[in-house]
Structures are given as C-alpha cells and as structure tokens.
Amino acid sequence: xxxxxxxxxxxxxxxxxxxxxxxxxIGAGLMPIVGFxxxxxxxxxxxxxxxxxxxxxxxxxxxxxxxxEMFSSYIVGLFSNDAILTEIAIPALRIHVAALIFSAPIxxxxxxxxxLGKGTxxxxxxxxxxxxxxxxxxVILPLFLGITGAWLALPLANAMELFLVVYLAKKELQKIEGx
Numbered sequence: 494x495x496x497x498x499x500x501x502x503x504x505x506x507x508x509x510x511x512x513x514x515x516x517x518x519i520g521a522g523l524m525p526i527v528g529f530x531x532x533x534x535x536x537x538x539x540x541x542x543x544x545x546x547x548x549x550x551x552x553x554x555x556x557x558x559x560x561x562e563m564f565s566s567y568i569v570g571l572f573s574n575d576a577i578l579t580e581i582a583i584p585a586l587r588i589h590v591a592a593l594i595f596s597a598p599i600x601x602x603x604x605x606x607x608x609l610g611k612g613t614x615x616x617x618x619x620x621x622x623x624x625x626x627x628x629x630x631x632v633i634l635p636l637f638l639g640i641t642g643a644w645l646a647l648p649l650a651n652a653m654e655l656f657l658v659v660y661l662a663k664k665e666l667q668k669i670e671g672x
Contacts, residue, residue, distance in 0.1 A: 494640045497575070501582035504572045505589040505644075512557040512593055513600075519550045520604030527608030536669050543605050543666070550597035561590040581640070588644040595651035602662040609665065618661070622654040 523546040530539035561568065569582045599622075606615040627650035634642030634649075 494581075494635075494643065497578045497581050498585075498640055498643070500573070500578055501585045504569060504582045505586050507572075508561065508568055508586060509589050509593060512554070512561070513596060515553055515557075516550050516593075516597055516600045519546055519553070520600040522546070523601060524604045524608040527605050528610070531609055531669070539669065540666060543601065543662075546604075547598055547601045550601050551594075554593045554597040558590050558593055561593075562587055565590070584641070585644045588641070589647060592648040592651045595648065595655045599651060599654055599658050602658045605662060606665070609669075611665075614661070618654065618658055621657065622650050626650040626653050 523542060526542045527539055530536070530542060565583050565586045566579075569579050569586060572582070573579065599618075603615045603618060606612070606618070627646055630646040630650055631643060634646050636642070638645065
C-alpha cells in the first residue's frame with residue numbers, strides 16, 4: 494500500500510508500543526509473584542494476584558484506548574504534517590488502539606504461565622497468534638478490505654488469541670485450585 498502505509502504502521506507501532514510497555518511491566522511484575530505463590534502453594538494468593546493484575550491492566554487499557562482514540566488526530570500530527578500520511582494513519586491508529594483491550598489479558602495470562610514454569614506453553618500461544626493467525630490475516634484481509642484489512646489483522650489476531658488464552662488460563666487455574 495506504499496510508503497505512507499508503512500509510515501502509518503510505524504506511527505501505530507510507536508504509539509501503541511508505549512501503552513503495551515506498561516502492560517508488559519504489569520505482566521513482568523506479576524510473574525515472580527505467581528512463581529513465589531505457586532512454589533509456596535499459596536494458590537488463593539496466586540489467583541488473587543492474577544486477578545488484580547488483570548483488573549489493573551484492563552483499566553489501563555481502557556483508559557489508553559479512550560485517550561488515544563480521542564486524540565488520534567493530534568498524536569498523528571506530532572509525527573507528520575503530510576496530508577496523505579495523516580489520512581492513512583488516523584484510522585490505522587484508531588484500529589490498532591482497539592487491540593490494546595485484547596492485549597491486556599493476553600499479556601497477563603502469558604506472564605502467569607511463565608511464572609508457573611510453563612514458558613513453552615506461553616511461547617506456543619504467542620507463536621500461534623503471530624505465525625498461524627496474524628500473518629494469514631495480514632495476507633487475506635487486504636484482498637477483501639484493502640488497507641483497512643491490513644490494519645484489522647492485529648486486533649482480530651489478538652481477539653482470536655484471547656479466546657485461546659482465557660480457555661487455557663481457566664483450565665490452569667482450575668488445575669491449581671485442585672491441589
């Protein structure tokens with residue numbers, strides 16, 4: 494879709510990356526707490542810690558989405574005053590920002606798996622999203638939806654991954670409760 498679309502993606506990546514870094518920080522902070530509580534067999538605290546991290550990350554994501562949606566024109570303007578780039582980047586940013594809602598629980602649960610010593614499972618989950626879901630969506634959706642399809646690939650991949658992650662996390666937490 495041209496160099497402006499690539500530049501628009503760069504803007505989206507930079508802006509959403511700031512919010513995602515906070516989510517990764519929450520997840521990284523959760524990881525040793527999960528590991529400690531699992532090792533100490535304090536499963537109630539483990540579950541509560543995951544729940545608190547999930548709530549905080551979701552609150553942050555919702556707040557980020559609201560702010561970034563409201564100020565998307567201004568934010569894109571900070572990066573460029575090129576009219577064509579702005580026309581492409583504003584809707585792209587608005588679509589990419591929506592992925593933050595799905596990213597919050599994914600990041601928390603993936604870090605929970607890592608804290609439980611299930612790094613391979615975490616890696617497989619991310620592999621499924623990036624290789625088996627995101628890339629095919631990135632190839633197929635633009636054929637039908639044009640550039641909008643390219644922007645929708647990430648939020649849709651995250652939404653699909655969310656179902657998998659929530660299912661696996663519930664299963665894991667139920668298994669932990671049984672101990």
